[in-house]
Amino acid sequence: MFRLRLVPDDTKIPFMRGRYAGLIVSALLSLASIVLFFHPGLNYGIDFRGGIVIEARTPQAADFASLRHTLNQLDMGQVQLQEFGSPQDVLIRLERQPGDDAAQQVAADKVRSTLASAVPGTTVRRVEAVGASISGELFFNGMLALGLAMVAMLVYIWFRFEWQFGAGAVATLVLDVTKIVGFYAITGMQFNLTAVAAILTIMGYSVNDKVVVYDRMRENLRIYKKMPLRELIDRSINETLNRTLGTSMCTLLSILPLAFFGGEALQDFGIVLIFGIFLATSSSIFIAAPILLFLGENRLRRNAPAETAAPAANPTP
Amino acid sequence: MLYFPRWKIFLIVAICVLGAVVTLPNFLSRETLASLPGWYAHNRINLGLDLRGGSHLLLEVDMGAVIRDRVEGLVDSARTQLRTDNVGYTAINAGERGITVQLRDPAQADTAVRALRQLANTIGGGPLGGGQPDLEVASSGGAVTATLSEIALRERATQAVEQSIEIVRRRIDETGVNEPTIARQGSDRILVQLPGVEDPDRVKRLLGTTAKMTFRLVDVNADPTAGRAPPGTDILPSAEGGRTQTAYVIRKKVEVDGANLTNATAGNNPQTGEWVVNFEFDSIGARRFADVTRANVGRPFAIVLDNKVISAPVIREPITGGRGQISGSFTAADANDLAVLLRAGALPAPLKVIEERTVGPDLGADSIRAGLMSVVIGFVLVCVYMVAAYGLFGAFACLALFINILLTMAALSMLNATLTLPGIAGILLSLGLSVDANILINERIREEARKGRGVFGAMEAGFGRAYSTIIDSNLTTVIKMALLFIFGTGAIKGFSVTISFGILISLFTATVLVRLMMVSWVRNARPAALPV
Numbered sequence: 001m002f003r004l005r006l007v008p009d010d011t012k013i014p015f016m017r018g019r020y021a022g023l024i025v026s027a028l029l030s031l032a033s034i035v036l037f038f039h040p041g042l043n044y045g046i047d048f049r050g051g052i053v054i055e056a057r058t059p060q061a062a063d064f065a066s067l068r069h070t071l072n073q074l075d076m077g078q079v080q081l082q083e084f085g086s087p088q089d090v091l092i093r094l095e096r097q098p099g100d101d102a103a104q105q106v107a108a109d110k111v112r113s114t115l116a117s118a119v120p121g122t123t124v125r126r127v128e129a130v131g132a133s134i135s136g137e138l139f140f141n142g143m144l145a146l147g148l149a150m151v152a153m154l155v156y157i158w159f160r161f162e163w164q165f166g167a168g169a170v171a172t173l174v175l176d177v178t179k180i181v182g183f184y185a186i187t188g189m190q191f192n193l194t195a196v197a198a199i200l201t202i203m204g205y206s207v208n209d210k211v212v213v214y215d216r217m218r219e220n221l222r223i224y225k226k227m228p229l230r231e232l233i234d235r236s237i238n239e240t241l242n243r244t245l246g247t248s249m250c251t252l253l254s255i256l257p258l259a260f261f262g263g264e265a266l267q268d269f270g271i272v273l274i275f276g277i278f279l280a281t282s283s284s285i286f287i288a289a290p291i292l293l294f295l296g297e298n299r300l301r302r303n304a305p306a307e308t309a310a311p312a313a314n315p316t317p
Numbered sequence: 318m319l320y321f322p323r324w325k326i327f328l329i330v331a332i333c334v335l336g337a338v339v340t341l342p343n344f345l346s347r348e349t350l351a352s353l354p355g356w357y358a359h360n361r362i363n364l365g366l367d368l369r370g371g372s373h374l375l376l377e378v379d380m381g382a383v384i385r386d387r388v389e390g391l392v393d394s395a396r397t398q399l400r401t402d403n404v405g406y407t408a409i410n411a412g413e414r415g416i417t418v419q420l421r422d423p424a425q426a427d428t429a430v431r432a433l434r435q436l437a438n439t440i441g442g443g444p445l446g447g448g449q450p451d452l453e454v455a456s457s458g459g460a461v462t463a464t465l466s467e468i469a470l471r472e473r474a475t476q477a478v479e480q481s482i483e484i485v486r487r488r489i490d491e492t493g494v495n496e497p498t499i500a501r502q503g504s505d506r507i508l509v510q511l512p513g514v515e516d517p518d519r520v521k522r523l524l525g526t527t528a529k530m531t532f533r534l535v536d537v538n539a540d541p542t543a544g545r546a547p548p549g550t551d552i553l554p555s556a557e558g559g560r561t562q563t564a565y566v567i568r569k570k571v572e573v574d575g576a577n578l579t580n581a582t583a584g585n586n587p588q589t590g591e592w593v594v595n596f597e598f599d600s601i602g603a604r605r606f607a608d609v610t611r612a613n614v615g616r617p618f619a620i621v622l623d624n625k626v627i628s629a630p631v632i633r634e635p636i637t638g639g640r641g642q643i644s645g646s647f648t649a650a651d652a653n654d655l656a657v658l659l660r661a662g663a664l665p666a667p668l669k670v671i672e673e674r675t676v677g678p679d680l681g682a683d684s685i686r687a688g689l690m691s692v693v694i695g696f697v698l699v700c701v702y703m704v705a706a707y708g709l710f711g712a713f714a715c716l717a718l719f720i721n722i723l724l725t726m727a728a729l730s731m732l733n734a735t736l737t738l739p740g741i742a743g744i745l746l747s748l749g750l751s752v753d754a755n756i757l758i759n760e761r762i763r764e765e766a767r768k769g770r771g772v773f774g775a776m777e778a779g780f781g782r783a784y785s786t787i788i789d790s791n792l793t794t795v796i797k798m799a800l801l802f803i804f805g806t807g808a809i810k811g812f813s814v815t816i817s818f819g820i821l822i823s824l825f826t827a828t829v830l831v832r833l834m835m836v837s838w839v840r841n842a843r844p845a846a847l848p849v
Contacts, residue, residue: 002705003708003849004705009767100669101670101672105670124515124675124677125676125677125679125680126674126680127673127674129672130671130673131671131672133377134671141804141805142804144804145803145804148804152796152800153793153796156792156793194739196801197739200797200798201746201816204793204797205794207790208790209790211786215785215789219782239764243756243760247753249702250699250702250749250753250756251746251749253698253699253702254696254698254748254749255745256698257690257691257694257698257745258695258742258745261694263683263684266738266739269739269742270742
């Protein structure tokens with residue numbers, strides 16, 4: 001009977017041997033991400049910076065050079081043109097116009113009418129114009145949601161496990177999130193509300209993954225009293241490896257169509273989530289587990305509630 | 318864990334069937350729906366503007382103007398009240414939140430304070446009183462100040478937003494947009510969603526006009542180019558753009574207010590062929606209009622809209638019928654829009670559009686197609702993997718996944734929730750996250766079976782041990798999505814809703830339902846070994 005196994009059942013990879021390498025590589029990548037965050041910085045989308053996005057479809061393949069020329073003559077700051085999807089689809093981005101929120105409206109209308117006269121037959125498929133006051137608020141709320149999510153995760157895991165698990169998970173989350181931010185910086189993808197949703201989703205996915213591995217560790221802590229923590233962590237990771245990879249595979253498969261057909265907003269979302277799935281899966285093994293090993297050695301065993309509660313229930317491994 | 322009483326099986330099946338029944342109206346044509354009872358046909362998912370096309374506008378009420386208005390009104394009424402009470406003053410100054418009266422005789426301070434207190438409106442409180450005056454009056458030296466209280470400002474703001482919503486609704490109804498959504502957001506914002514509107518230009522223009530119309534007399538003796546208006550008058554520009562005169566000196570006193578209009582329609586002047594707006598006054602307006610025109614025959618009478626003079630015709634004879642006509646070199650569209658604005662009434666304060674998101678209907682249709690295709694492909698891919706990895710038990714998980722999507726749609730239908738493009742992404746992602754439970758269970762059963770447990774023992778242990786892990790891992794996601802729902806806006810909210818529903822429902826489909834399927838199969842087939 002054929003069964004697809006991502007790893008053989010009796011896999012015993014000594015993951016903890018690579019604990020230093022894993023942590024160092026991860027820390028370096030996160031550090032690099034922080035540097036990238038400041039320079040060149042993120043490409044903030046209109047949600048957070050204000051400005052105008054117009055998606056237009058021209059009757060024939062768009063002549064970008066002349067369009068750019070025409071739009072630049074409007075004197076509205078930098079105008080970014082981008083082919084999107086097909087050669088007929090043009091994505092026009094304008095910086096936030098000086099002046100108040102109403103200035104964005106005026107500018108958007110101007111671009112619309114210019115398009116209509118420069119390339120007759122053009123249909124404007126989408127217009128978004130966001131003023132400064134609203135973009136500031138959206139940014140604040142987005143960051144607040146991220147911060148609170150982090151705290152909520154810490155509290156939840158602390159409550160359900162011991163503090164070493166919570167600390168390990170949150171440290172991993174910080175490392176994960178910095179890398180996603182770095183990913184946005186390096187790819188130049190729009191950092192907007194969808195990006196916040198993507199980060200939160202990856203955080204949720206990452207914690208979800210950690211919880212499953214932690215759960216097994218906790219269970220094994222109760223079963224194998226004498227086993228050194230390092231061996232026990234390796235064993236727990238290997239036992240859950242098929243599940244970890246299986247779930248990652250399924251999530252990946254479900255997200256894959258988004259990255260291909262998702263349209264302007266969701267395509268980026270899909271790509272970031274795919275990156276995030278790899279990130280979260282690897283960080284469960286190479287980051288969360290070693291941190292637990294460092295924090296928990298000599299401490300975790302003693303605190304394991306089952307040890308004092310039921311010393312008789314001690315099966316041989 | 319493996320025993321299902323009959324009533325439980327019935328309940329589980331009933332939930333699934335109910336889910337299918339509730340989802341059904343989404344797939345029926347309008348004609349079929351019309352023949353069904355309303356409470357049932359009502360169960361439909363709304364498509365977000367990003368899917369059906371339309372315009373989303375976020376408006377902000379200019380609170381500064383609301384307060385300025387009230388302060389200016391206060392100056393006027395203070396002037397009248399002090400004159401009636403014989404209190405002499407040298408000046409009344411308008412401040413940011415109140416007025417300051419410089420008294421001629423400091424001894425009259427008490428009288429002045431009493432006079433100004435009379436101007437206060439009572440806010441809050443019930444029929445038995447208990448409200449608070451909205452003015453704080455104090456005197457120091459030769460000056461008396463009246464300041465609007467904090468509560469008064471807030472009350473004023475609430476009123477202004479509520480009135481604005483009403484006016485916005487009336488104006489939008491006039492434009493004939495189907496099913497608009499107009500809702501208050503935060504303390505000073507109004508959300509307007511206009512399905513099917515591709516170019517919201519006209520709506521924006523209509524909403525961006527305050528449309529405060531007044532009829533005032535023109536001061537013909539003063540020179541409008543002098544730069545400084547004589548006391549009690551304003552220099553106002555002409556809306557016609559300098560055809561005859563670029564500015565007028567207009568008396569501040571409002572003779573007749575636009576609020577007294579009962580009707581306004583666009584029409585043609587039969588003599589000139591020009592577009593005009595015909596209007597009618599209510600009885601109070603008609604009487605005042607008659608009085609003013611009778612007393613001022615031969616003088617120009619200005620029609621002022623939002624501090625611009627639309628026209629200032631000379632009164633030829635008293636107008637007593639309560640009807641009039643505004644002419645001012647209008648195009649047909651101008652005349653129509655002005656009529657709409659006058660019919661709907663004036664906004665209490667100017668509105669600003671601070672956010673616009675418009676999606677054309679063909680892009681929306683593309684998005685729906687892309688979304689559906691993504692969900693189908695995602696579902697097929699996940700199923701292929703599950704069957705390859707877990708055989709029959711994988712197929713059970715796929716069936717459960719299908720029912721999960723169905724029940725998610727049922728939940729959205731019952732709540733009449735709005736499905737957005739990010740919402741579809743949420744459904745997609747919840748596909749991957751839901752099968753996690755099945756993977757956990759199947760892996761666990763497999764592990765237990767390899768340890769040498771029998772068919773029932775392995776399943777019993779597998780379900781039991783996987784359960785707490787499933788709860789733990791899913792709750793973390795739901796916590797995050799709740800945060801996203803609270804702090805997210807618009808389309809992003811849709812993402813958190815669908816993913817939360819998907820995951821919560823998976824607690825039922827991926828565990829209870831799948832367990833029922835597995836147990837029924839094991840009981841009927843009596844396999845020697847589990848197919849995982």
